[in-house]
Amino acid sequence: xxxxxxxxxxxxxxxxxxxxxxxxxxxxxxxxxxxxxxxxxxxxxxxxxxxxxxxxxxxxxxxxxxxxxxxxxxxxxxxxxxxxxxxxxxxxxxxxxxxxxxxxxxxxxxxxxxxxx
Amino acid sequence: xxxxxxxxxxxxxxxxxxxxxxxxxxxxxxxxxxxxxxxxxxxxxxxxxxxxxxxxxxxxxxxxxxxxxxxxxxxxxxxxxxxxxxxxxxxxxxxxxxxxxxxxxxxxxxxxxxxxxxxxxxxxxxxxxxxxxxxxxxxxxxxxxxxxxxxxxxxxxxxxxxxxxxxxxxxxxxxxxxxxxxxxxxxxxxxxxxxxxxxxxxxxxxxxxxxxxxxxxxxx
Numbered sequence: 001x002x003x004x005x006x007x008x009x010x011x012x013x014x015x016x017x018x019x020x021x022x023x024x025x026x027x028x029x030x031x032x033x034x035x036x037x038x039x040x041x042x043x044x045x046x047x048x049x050x051x052x053x054x055x056x057x058x059x060x061x062x063x064x065x066x067x068x069x070x071x072x073x074x075x076x077x078x079x080x081x082x083x084x085x086x087x088x089x090x091x092x093x094x095x096x097x098x099x100x101x102x103x104x105x106x107x108x109x110x111x112x113x114x115x116x117x
Numbered sequence: 118x119x120x121x122x123x124x125x126x127x128x129x130x131x132x133x134x135x136x137x138x139x140x141x142x143x144x145x146x147x148x149x150x151x152x153x154x155x156x157x158x159x160x161x162x163x164x165x166x167x168x169x170x171x172x173x174x175x176x177x178x179x180x181x182x183x184x185x186x187x188x189x190x191x192x193x194x195x196x197x198x199x200x201x202x203x204x205x206x207x208x209x210x211x212x213x214x215x216x217x218x219x220x221x222x223x224x225x226x227x228x229x230x231x232x233x234x235x236x237x238x239x240x241x242x243x244x245x246x247x248x249x250x251x252x253x254x255x256x257x258x259x260x261x262x263x264x265x266x267x268x269x270x271x272x273x274x275x276x277x278x279x280x281x282x283x284x285x286x287x288x289x290x291x292x293x294x295x296x297x298x299x300x301x302x303x304x305x306x307x308x309x310x311x312x313x314x315x316x317x318x319x320x321x322x323x324x325x326x327x328x329x330x331x332x333x334x335x336x337x
Contacts, residue, residue, distance in 0.1 A: 048156070
C-alpha cells in the first residue's frame with residue numbers, strides 16, 4: 001500500500017462504503033470485506049471489526065436487513081441486503097461526499113492566487 | 118485432513134467464546150457468534166489455500182479481524198438489558214406459541230374426526246381421510262416448537278426448523294398413506310410399498326438434521 005487513510009477520514013464513510021457494496025447485490029461479512037479490498041485496488045482494508053459494527057448500526061437504522069443463508073461447510077452465513085431507505089441514504093451520502101471532496105480539495109491544495117483568477 | 122478441520126473449527130469456536138467471556142446471553146449474541154465463526158472459518162480456509170499452516174492461518178485471521186471490543190461492549194449492554202431482549206423475542210415467541218396451539222388443535226381435530234367417522238362405520242377409506250390433518254398438525258407443531266426461544270434454548274433458524282417439519286410431515290404422511298391403502302386394498306404389501314418412500318425420506322432427512330445440528334443450549 002502506497003499511502004494510508006487516517007481512521008478519522010474513513011470513519012465517516014464506512015456506512016457509505018458498505019451501502020455501495022450492498023447496492024450491487026446481497027452479501028455476507030467476509031465477502032463484503034474482500035469486496036472492499038477489491039474496490040480499493042488493494043490499497044485499503046476495512047477491518048472486520050469495523051464492518052460488523054457498521055452492519056449492526058445500519059440494520060438498526062433500517063438501511064439494511066439481514067437473513068440467514070443455507071448451511072455451508074463452515075456454518076450458516078448471515079447475508080445483508082440494502083433496503084429502499086438504504087438506497088436513498090447512499091445517494092444522499094454520495095452527493096454529500098462529492099460536495100465535501102471539492103471543497104476540501106480547494107481548502108487543502110488551493111492558493112489565494114488561484115481564487116483571484 | 119478431516120481431523121485437522123475439526124480442530125481448527127474447535128479453535129475458532131473457543132476463540133469466539135473466549136472473546137465474549139462473561140457477556141450476558143441474548144439471541145443477538147448467539148447469532149453474532151455464529152456469523153463471526155462462519156466468516157472466520159472461511160478466511161482461515163483462504164489463508165490455508167495460500168499455503169499457510171493451520172496454526173498460522175488461525176493467528177493471522179484473528180489478528181486481521183481488528184479490535185472487536187466495541188462489538189463486545191454492545192453485546193454486554195444487550196445482555197444486561199433484559200427488557201430489550203424481551204421486546205426482541207416476544208413477537209417471534211407469540212408466533213411460535215400460536216403455531217404450537219394450532220398444531221396441537223389440528224392434530225386433535227384430525228384424530229377425533231378419524232375416530233368419529235370410524236365408529237360411524239364409514240368405509241375405512243373415508244374414515245381415514247381426515248388423518249391428513251394429523252400430518253399437517255404434526256408438521257406445524259414441529260416447526261413452531263423449534264423456532265421458539267425458551268428459557269433454556271435459543272430459537273432454531275427457520276430453514277432448519279422447516280426441514281425438521283418436512284421430515285416429520287413426510288414420516289406422518291407415510292404412516293397416513295400406509296393406513297389408508299392398507300385398509301382399503303386389504304393387501305398389506307401395497308401399503309408397505311406406498312408408504313416406504315415417504316417414511317424413508319422422512320427418516321433420512323431427520324437423521325441428517327439431527328447429526329448436523331448446532332448446540333442451541335443457553336449456557337448462562
